[in-house]
Structure formats: structure tokens, C-alpha cells
Amino acid sequence: MRSAAKTGSVNARLDPKKKRSYQEFLYILPFILLVGIFSYFPLYGWIYAFHDYQPPKPITAETFVGLKWFYYIVSNTVRTAVSLFFSWFPMIFAVFLNEIKCRPYQKFVQTVTTLPNFISWVLVFSIAFNVFGSNGAVNSVMMDAGLIDKPISFLKSKDHLWFKMWLWLTWKNAGWAAIMYLAAITGIDEQMIEAARVDGATRMQIIRHIIIPSILPTYFVIVMLNIASFLNNGMEQYYVFQNDFNRKYIEVLDLYVYNYARSSIKNYPLSTAISMLKSIVSVALLAGTNAVSKLIRGESFI
Amino acid sequence: MSKQKNANGVQLDKGLGDRIISVVTYVVYAIFAFVCVYPFYYIFINSISANNLSERGKVILYPMEIHFQNYINVAKIPGLLNAAKISVLRTLIGTVLTVIVAGFLGYMFTRQTLWKRKFWYRFVVVTMYFNAGIIPWYLTMNKLGLTNNFWGYIFPTIIQPFYIILCKTFCESVPQELQDAGEIDGAGTLRIFFSIMLPVIKPILATIAIFAAVNQWNSFQDTLLLMTNTDKYNTLQYVLFQYINQANSLKALISSTTTSTNLAATLARAATATSVRMTVTVVVVLPVMMIYPFFQRFFTKGIMIGAVKG
Numbered sequence: 001m002r003s004a005a006k007t008g009s010v011n012a013r014l015d016p017k018k019k020r021s022y023q024e025f026l027y028i029l030p031f032i033l034l035v036g037i038f039s040y041f042p043l044y045g046w047i048y049a050f051h052d053y054q055p056p057k058p059i060t061a062e063t064f065v066g067l068k069w070f071y072y073i074v075s076n077t078v079r080t081a082v083s084l085f086f087s088w089f090p091m092i093f094a095v096f097l098n099e100i101k102c103r104p105y106q107k108f109v110q111t112v113t114t115l116p117n118f119i120s121w122v123l124v125f126s127i128a129f130n131v132f133g134s135n136g137a138v139n140s141v142m143m144d145a146g147l148i149d150k151p152i153s154f155l156k157s158k159d160h161l162w163f164k165m166w167l168w169l170t171w172k173n174a175g176w177a178a179i180m181y182l183a184a185i186t187g188i189d190e191q192m193i194e195a196a197r198v199d200g201a202t203r204m205q206i207i208r209h210i211i212i213p214s215i216l217p218t219y220f221v222i223v224m225l226n227i228a229s230f231l232n233n234g235m236e237q238y239y240v241f242q243n244d245f246n247r248k249y250i251e252v253l254d255l256y257v258y259n260y261a262r263s264s265i266k267n268y269p270l271s272t273a274i275s276m277l278k279s280i281v282s283v284a285l286l287a288g289t290n291a292v293s294k295l296i297r298g299e300s301f302i
Numbered sequence: 303m304s305k306q307k308n309a310n311g312v313q314l315d316k317g318l319g320d321r322i323i324s325v326v327t328y329v330v331y332a333i334f335a336f337v338c339v340y341p342f343y344y345i346f347i348n349s350i351s352a353n354n355l356s357e358r359g360k361v362i363l364y365p366m367e368i369h370f371q372n373y374i375n376v377a378k379i380p381g382l383l384n385a386a387k388i389s390v391l392r393t394l395i396g397t398v399l400t401v402i403v404a405g406f407l408g409y410m411f412t413r414q415t416l417w418k419r420k421f422w423y424r425f426v427v428v429t430m431y432f433n434a435g436i437i438p439w440y441l442t443m444n445k446l447g448l449t450n451n452f453w454g455y456i457f458p459t460i461i462q463p464f465y466i467i468l469c470k471t472f473c474e475s476v477p478q479e480l481q482d483a484g485e486i487d488g489a490g491t492l493r494i495f496f497s498i499m500l501p502v503i504k505p506i507l508a509t510i511a512i513f514a515a516v517n518q519w520n521s522f523q524d525t526l527l528l529m530t531n532t533d534k535y536n537t538l539q540y541v542l543f544q545y546i547n548q549a550n551s552l553k554a555l556i557s558s559t560t561t562s563t564n565l566a567a568t569l570a571r572a573a574t575a576t577s578v579r580m581t582v583t584v585v586v587v588l589p590v591m592m593i594y595p596f597f598q599r600f601f602t603k604g605i606m607i608g609a610v611k612g
Contacts, residue, residue: 109331112338120520122539126583127341140359203320275435
């Protein structure tokens, strides 16, 4: 009864305490407005970042381009993150390679898939050029089979560029990256797998419930290192694969810096500033992922 | 294949699912292996086939009208032999210096008596995680007179923190008594290194030598950045890249080599842009291909030691 009466009285007239606080707010309101006008209102100008704006014309719904310009700054470098997205690939490669019980065959596959890791990007490009060029093996087989009428220029097109870059990277590195996982698999207690087998587990179940959980820590460390170094993707791969048709899309930060410094402008200070900023960000990323790793696993990886 | 017994005599039926997995893995990895090997094979068979056929992409599965004229032709291209010489020299000199320095520093950083040992070790190793960027690096090299200079390939590559970590880890696993014995016999720090440690750490030095040699041989970016005003120090990698990208200048080079041999040079044997590219590719790949099967276990060991935290 009493509480109901109290609620009623609050509704009827303003609580003196509340009134006081509103009053005090009125005292500071002019200054809040000043802050609003001079500090917050200009943020409205950020809207220009989302439009294709030419100064005399007003901005309208038609000029809205969303995140285009943000995208423009970092897109090519961020696209290399496609390799982060597929970073599980070498792990799966190792897991199933381990399933091959015929030792010589396993050894053979491991040897030949590791080989491309030891040739330079120039050689990878030479191979790409000779196999995928207009009179290379792929085009000539496809033409003979009647699949296409004229050669496809795989290397000169910008379509699926980053997927193709990832494929070349994988071709070069997957076998090598798998070695670490294979060693981790060797370290798994054989009795555990044997016990599961006696209990009637299928191979898929053994892979899912024993092998993959056992090598996840290794995977975790490698992903962390990849995140930390994804800005430092180097420029060699992109340098050799660049041409007039794909240059705009293939220029990662490192390559951009190089091309910019070598262009007629010779703007050394700006290129240096960009690569400095990049270094600082990647060191921060490294420290950040290391801290996250400490938090989650109680163990740093550096 | 489908049924097997384990030690306890329990019958293990692999089941249909398992057999399907087996077949699929075998096939998928066969495709992988093919994709990794075929490009090398393709380029090789083309380099020894009739040039008018390889030019049109007719040589796919096996060599046709085998000849080795291409290898003689590329040897005549001006600059190519010199590039080969530079590549071999930088690989030899660079590898030897890198290995000795990595072994020595790795050993020194295990010496408890070294002044501020931990600090200097970190001072070296931390350089793995940052670099100044290509332009400050280029300007420094320019100031040191290492641009357009063969030693530009060697000096910056001598110190490799990763190899030093490998050596240090290895030296730490060597029993301390070995060094102590030398000490008692009156050997100094350097004497202990050269007479006692060096023979013991040979396995890790061999691993490092392979890594360093492959890296030197494959190096491309330093030619691009440093050798801007001269062709004298072009490496094979760089020359190959030029041949791929500058078809026109390559044609000029070829015609200058084949003018006098027009009679002998039939259509099948005359050098073409494609034949030169493929042949040079084979020449550049060959050293790595040849050492690779013999040293695969070193590579594997290297990555495994590296995986253990330094």
C-alpha cells in the first residue's frame, strides 16, 4: 500500500532531487552546446568519406559510395588475408597425408609437394608463364579439347586475382607448412588412437576427435604468427606477378611503397612514412596477438 | 586390406566409409603430387623438344624430336654466363660466411662469461621482428657504397638471426664438460670454438648451409633494389625475370647469337623466346632440384628445430 502511494506521488509532482539535477544541467547546457558545435558537429564532415564528393556540387544520395575510399586504402593488403582464411589448409593436408598407410607413397607425396618451397618466386612466375601462357600447356590442351576457341590469358586478367595468388602461395608452401603438423601428429599417443579403434571409432571419428584436437595448439600458434605478420607479406610474389592489367589490384603496401618510390615522383619521404607506419602497426599486431595468446593459453609464442 | 587384426586378436572391420576415405585420399594426393611435379617436367621436356613444336604448345606429355641445341644456344646469349658466375659466387661466398658467423655467434651467446651476454643476444635476435623498410635500407646501402657492387649481395646477408638461434640452441645441448675439459687444458675461447665446438656442431651447420645456399641462389629482390646502374652483377634469377618480361629485348639478343649459324639452324633448333625462357628456367631450377632429394631430411630437421622456441 505504502509503495503504491509513493509511486503515485512521484508521478504527480517532480521529485525535488530530480528537479535539482535538471536545474544544474541547465547551468552547463550552454557549454555542452559549445562542445557540440565545435567538436561534435564537425564529425558530420566524416560523411565526405562515404561520398564521391566534388566541392561545388552538393552531396546527394547518388554520390553515396559507402566504404569505397576506406576500402581503397587497405583493400589490396587486406585481400592477402585470404591466406589467413585458408590457413587451415596445410593442417588438413597433413592430417590426410598421415592417413596414407603406404609409407613409400606417403614419402613420395611429401617430397614432391615440399619441392616448390625451395624455388624462388621468379621461377614460380616462369612456371606460371610457361604453363598458363597463351601457348602454354593449359591453353593448348583446352584448345585441343575444344573447350575454348582462343587462349585465356590467365596471368593478365584481374579476375579472382587474390584467389589465384593464394593458389600459387599454396602450391609453393602447403607441403612445407604441413611438415610441422605431421611432426605434431607423430607426437600423439598411439595408445589413444588404438583405444578409440578398439571401441569401434571410424577413421573420420579418430581424425575429428583425437587427431585434430591434438594438433590445434600448433595451428593456433601458426595462425597467431600469420595474423601478426600479414602486413609484412613481402613484395616478391606480387612484384613478379604484376603487370599493366592487374597492377591496380595487386599492389600490396610493400609493393606500393616500392613502385611509388621508383616512379618519376621519387617521393622517398612519403614511401618511407608509409612503410614506417606499417612496421609499427605490425609490431603492435604481434604484441597484441601475443598478449591474446598469453590470456587464452597462458603461454606466449615469441 | 579391409580386415585386419590387432595384437589382441580383435577383428577390426574398417567399414565402407573408411575404404572410401582411403581411395579418395590416394587419388587427391596423386593429383597434388602431379600438380607439383608436372610443371617442372613440362618445362624440361619442352626445353629439349623441337622448338617449332614447343612454340605452339604441342609438347605436352613427352619430348618430341629431342635435341640439346637450346642449352648451347643460351650459353651464347651475352650476359648469361656472367649471371651464372655471379649466382654461383654469391651462393658460395655468402653461404660460407653466413655459416661460419652463425656458428661462431651461436657459440659465443652460450658463453656465460661474455659481457652482457643476454643483452647482445637480444640485440641481434630482435632484428628478426622489424626492418627499416626498403628505402632507408637502400639509402644506407648507397651510402656504404654497396649499391652496384658485388659485396652488396654478401654483407647484408651474413648475419641471420634465425640461424644464430638454431646454433645457440644446438650448442646448449652440447655437454658443458666438453668445454670445461678444454678450459683445463689451457685452451682459450677461440681455441675451444675451433677445436672442440666446431666439429661437434657440424650437423646443425650443414642444415644451415643448405638453407643459406638455397636462399642465396633464389635471391632476387636485392638485385632489383641495389644493382640499378649496372648489368655486371645480374644474377640468374634476375636475368630470367627479364627474359620473361621483356620479350622484345630477348628477341634482339637471340638474333645476335644466331646470325652466323643460319644454315645449320633449322626451324626446329633455332632459338625462340619460348625456348630460351624454358631452357634458362631449367638451368636455374636444376641446382635446387639436384640437391633437394639428398638434403630433404636436413630441411625437415631445420624446420623442426626452428619450431622449438629459440
